[in-house]
Amino acid sequence: MVPVIMRQDFEVIERLANKIWISHYTPIIGKDQVAYMLEKFQSVKAMQDQIMEGFKYYIITLKGSSVGYIALKPEIDTLFLSKIYVLDTHRGKGIGRDAMAFVENKAHICKLKQIRLTVNIHNTKAINVYENMGFHNNGPIVADIGNGFVMDDYEMIKVIN
Numbered sequence: 001m002v003p004v005i006m007r008q009d010f011e012v013i014e015r016l017a018n019k020i021w022i023s024h025y026t027p028i029i030g031k032d033q034v035a036y037m038l039e040k041f042q043s044v045k046a047m048q049d050q051i052m053e054g055f056k057y058y059i060i061t062l063k064g065s066s067v068g069y070i071a072l073k074p075e076i077d078t079l080f081l082s083k084i085y086v087l088d089t090h091r092g093k094g095i096g097r098d099a100m101a102f103v104e105n106k107a108h109i110c111k112l113k114q115i116r117l118t119v120n121i122h123n124t125k126a127i128n129v130y131e132n133m134g135f136h137n138n139g140p141i142v143a144d145i146g147n148g149f150v151m152d153d154y155e156m157i158k159v160i161n
Contacts, residue, residue, distance in 0.1 A: 009057070009059060012066050013042070013047060013057060013069045014042060016059075016066060016068065016069055016085065017069070020085045020088070021042065022034060023088055028120055028122050029120065033149045036145075036146075037145070040146070050073075054073050054074065055072065056073070057070070058071075058102070060095060060099055062095065067086055068087060068090065068099065077113045078112055079112045079116070080115075084100070084103070103115060112160065113160055116156070116157050118151070118154065118155055118156070121152050121153060130158075136156065137154050137155075138154070141154070141155050
């Protein structure tokens with residue numbers, strides 16, 4: 001994982017996010033909400049603002065190519081896994097599993113007791129993957145994100161030994 005600190009790194013993530021989100025989330029939440037969320041959460045400016053709030057971004061690379069990204073934020077006793085995305089052409093190759101091992105290592109380093117994430121309630125494939133990785137569903141969370149849109153998610157938690 002490559003830590004993101006330079007503007008050009010955020011530009012790489014912005015391009016990755018556009019590819020990943022448009023193909024993956026349009027069928028789940030629709031084109032308009034995807035466009036809104038990309039601008040609100042995954043634009044260069046939005047990510048730079050998130051860094052100021054304590055988030056850390058990492059680019060996932062494979063053989064010198066950027067194939068995904070992660071965003072983390074330490075909280076009290078918990079590491080919030082805000083984002084973990086891999087290009088669809090690279091899914092099923094163990095990259096997500098390796099990325100999750102990286103996240104768990106970060107939680108251990110920070111001496112945090114659990115990892116927390118949110119996942120869209122209709123993203124059943126991701127929910128199954130998280131459950132297979134030891135996360136449990138902690139229940140629904142609905143968040144108003146503005147412009148008439150909501151994030152309708154489950155909170156999932158994995159206790160770290």
